[in-house]
Amino acid sequence: MEKRIHLSLAHMGGEEQRFIQEAFDTNWIAPLGPNVDAFEIMLQNYVSNKNEPLYVAALSSGTAAIHLGLILLGVQSGDEVICQSFTFSATANPIVYQGATPIFIDSEKDTWNMSPHLLEKAIIERKKITGKYPKAIIPVHLYGMPANMSDILSIAKAYQIPVMEDAAEALGSKYKNNKCGSFGQLGVLSFNGNKIITTSGGGALICKSKEMAQKAKFYATQAREDKPYYHHEKIGYNYRLSNICAGIGCGQMLVLNKHIQRRQQIHELYTNLLKEIDGIYVMQNPSPDYASNFWLTCILIDKNKIAVSNADIRIYLEQKNIESRHLWKPMHMQPIFQKHPFYGDGTSETIFNQGLCLPSGSSLTDDDINRVVKEIRSII
Numbered sequence: 001m002e003k004r005i006h007l008s009l010a011h012m013g014g015e016e017q018r019f020i021q022e023a024f025d026t027n028w029i030a031p032l033g034p035n036v037d038a039f040e041i042m043l044q045n046y047v048s049n050k051n052e053p054l055y056v057a058a059l060s061s062g063t064a065a066i067h068l069g070l071i072l073l074g075v076q077s078g079d080e081v082i083c084q085s086f087t088f089s090a091t092a093n094p095i096v097y098q099g100a101t102p103i104f105i106d107s108e109k110d111t112w113n114m115s116p117h118l119l120e121k122a123i124i125e126r127k128k129i130t131g132k133y134p135k136a137i138i139p140v141h142l143y144g145m146p147a148n149m150s151d152i153l154s155i156a157k158a159y160q161i162p163v164m165e166d167a168a169e170a171l172g173s174k175y176k177n178n179k180c181g182s183f184g185q186l187g188v189l190s191f192n193g194n195k196i197i198t199t200s201g202g203g204a205l206i207c208k209s210k211e212m213a214q215k216a217k218f219y220a221t222q223a224r225e226d227k228p229y230y231h232h233e234k235i236g237y238n239y240r241l242s243n244i245c246a247g248i249g250c251g252q253m254l255v256l257n258k259h260i261q262r263r264q265q266i267h268e269l270y271t272n273l274l275k276e277i278d279g280i281y282v283m284q285n286p287s288p289d290y291a292s293n294f295w296l297t298c299i300l301i302d303k304n305k306i307a308v309s310n311a312d313i314r315i316y317l318e319q320k321n322i323e324s325r326h327l328w329k330p331m332h333m334q335p336i337f338q339k340h341p342f343y344g345d346g347t348s349e350t351i352f353n354q355g356l357c358l359p360s361g362s363s364l365t366d367d368d369i370n371r372v373v374k375e376i377r378s379i380i
């Protein structure tokens, strides 16, 4: 059996252990410390735009960041929150933690992300039905591809609804030359094991103001008030990132750009190698406004043209010791979310039925990619 090719593995740069060693040497083994502070500043410098500094709170996961973001936006029981349907369940779950109702929106064909047209339709209809506007909008930059932020932001502005971007998969992706996660009132990052960089587990909330980031850190440390004894006026959470994990993050930030470049190269290689196959489409940036980090390279398979389905290819590749994966199954198709309102036209369902994620980790070699394509060719 040839060696296994994984979808996306953690890829260390080499400096991570130095930061961890420092944490041990100085006994900062806690959910706070110098690595946490340094990691936050590195992230801030990375995502901030030219004339607009941003502020980052490092947290224990991307899911925790989404949950805290909803709390900061005042989402409560009885509220509605608009959420992209085509995503990982972690985008939607925290809406339910808050006792609020997710309203799912289908994708547009160009970006596979939230359709601005369906977003506006939903906002207008929810107001008619419930008498109030949804409390927040969560677009997702899925697989690293930026959502159509210009249109989404202008609709959000017209109805005065705050936007929280789920940029968990899109660290380093750019839309109109600004980084994903920097557009909304809040942005969310994840550093889970298979994301573009990892802290083994971790996340961050990107905020427009220092006060907002301060508030996120306050809620993330059990809402402990500034007193010599433990005094609480709010319900808090244990959501801070550990100083050990943040050390991994500091090391990973040193290789982030290199790793993004490699994922983009891998995407280009797949595009060139698969372009003559009529029936396989490799997902592309829809225009020069979009610069995906190509966290994962995704393909669509037209079964009518090549007589095998996405499921067939996945099983075949698995037999050849190559890991591939179905795309995220949209939330409106999930049993747990089926009772929630959905505004759609079938786009994400079609993409889900035809799609496949190919091995895309930054540690893969050109030979690995050639082997994946050779096996895809041999089945069709």
Ligand SMILES: *Cc1c(COP(=O)(O)O)cnc(C)c1O
Binding pocket: 060, 061, 062, 063, 064, 087, 088, 090, 091, 140, 166, 168, 169, 189, 190, 191, 192, 202, 203
């Ligand atoms: C990974 C991911 C999350 C959750 O991040 P965790 O750090 O795993 O909690 C949220 N949304 C999307 C789109 C993700 O891919």
